[in-house]
Amino acid sequence: MYIHVNGELIPKEEAHISPFDHGYLYGIGLFETIRVYNRHPFLLDDHIERLNKGLQMIRINFECSTDVWKTRIDELLQVNGYSDAYIRINISAGIGELGLTANPYNDPTTIIFSKPLSVNGKISEKAATILKTKRNSPEGVFRLKSHHFLNNVLAKQELGNNPRREGIFLNEKGYIAEGIVSNVFWVKDRIVYTPALETGILNGVTRKFICSLLRRKQIELKEGFYEPDHLYDADEAFMTNSIQGIVPFYAVDKRHFPGNNGEITKILLNNYNKYRETLMSSKQLKKGLETDERQKTD
Structure with missing residues (x-):
């Protein structure tokens, strides 16, 4: 299985983040979970709009258009061979010194995860x-x-x-x-x-x-x-x-x-x-x- 890390497709076994990432140290980061039906990321615009607003609020200086995210999701689906899938976009603050800071984060860690889902396999009630x-x-x-x-x-x-x-x-x-x-x-x-x-x-x-x-x-x-x-x-x-x-x-x-x-x-x-x-x-x-x-x- 491949995942997207900082804009690159890599095997999941090769993925890593720094222990000094403030997403790990202090939980500073946001994520979005998106459902893909037949290679279509349902309501992706709404997810990215919410994500961008949240990143501004916690002073993580990172913004990608829906088109960029869709391209990356398409690449991930294709390399993993998924048509119906769970997608998680994860953005953490990035590497920093120990201790809290009031400064903005300018180099966040971005990851896109995926896993296959069955359209007919969901629990109905x-x-x-x-x-x-x-x-x-x-x-x-x-x-x-x-x-x-x-x-x-x-x-x-x-x-x-x-x-x-x-x-x-x-x-x-x-x-x-x-x-x-x-x-x-x-x-x-x-x-x-x-x-x-x-x-x-x-x-x-x-x-x-x-x-x-x-x-x-x-x-x-x-x-x-x-x-x-x-x-x-x-x-x-x-x-x-x-x-x-x-x-x-x-x-x-x-x-x-x-x-x-x-x-x-x-x-x-x-x-x-x-x-x-x-x-x-x-x-x-x-x-x-x-x-x-x-x-x-x-």
């Missing part, structure tokens, strides 16, 4: 549980997809390794936040609910896509502060992330849900599957839906 581990507050103004993952690791240790389960964080005030590796949604009386960004959650790229899709489909969406009982009282529920897409919940704790048979869930799944091999950004969704409507009337 999961059960979820409300965690005892609380979601920590974001370190800055908003949550970044950073290397600082200890809160998620502690939650995973609480939940265990069962791939058919997801843990749901409450924030420090007791409001529903997000999953260990996901954003969460639920439906009541055809209204879709999801925690507001102000609860301290990551603004997931797939979350953003689903919110945009709901508005385009004129399905009411409410973002806010909700306690667990609001979720337990729902008609259907699901999680989203960039690798697994939309995953319905068949249960949250002792409350059972229809899973794949949820009315709104089916609408979203059908549209996600329709656009996953074409869209580079959720901004393109409007054009895609308009094209679908024209085709219906032709």
Whole structure:
């Protein structure tokens, strides 16, 4: 297997980073996970936009266009022989002296990882549980997809390794936040609910896509502060992330849900599957839906 390190393709056995990299020493770095369907990196523009904004915030002076990242991803897919894959772009601060610094980082370490995935091999439904581990507050103004993952690791240790389960964080005030590796949604009386960004959650790229899709489909969406009982009282529920897409919940704790048979869930799944091999950004969704409507009337 090959990986991309600082712009070069190398066998994974030859890859290395310095022990003085501040990504290793202090967790200063960001990453993006991207799902490739039939060699198409779904919503890559949105991932790179979030990545570039985050790098500016933590003063890592590095920016590549979507075209550059796509070229590197294409090279990695080709050399490894993958068509459907998990991609992780990883940017750490780079080499520095021991001790914290207020200076910007001008020579970061960039790595692209990949592994093959099966389109038909995903788990179709999961059960979820409300965690005892609380979601920590974001370190800055908003949550970044950073290397600082200890809160998620502690939650995973609480939940265990069962791939058919997801843990749901409450924030420090007791409001529903997000999953260990996901954003969460639920439906009541055809209204879709999801925690507001102000609860301290990551603004997931797939979350953003689903919110945009709901508005385009004129399905009411409410973002806010909700306690667990609001979720337990729902008609259907699901999680989203960039690798697994939309995953319905068949249960949250002792409350059972229809899973794949949820009315709104089916609408979203059908549209996600329709656009996953074409869209580079959720901004393109409007054009895609308009094209679908024209085709219906032709």
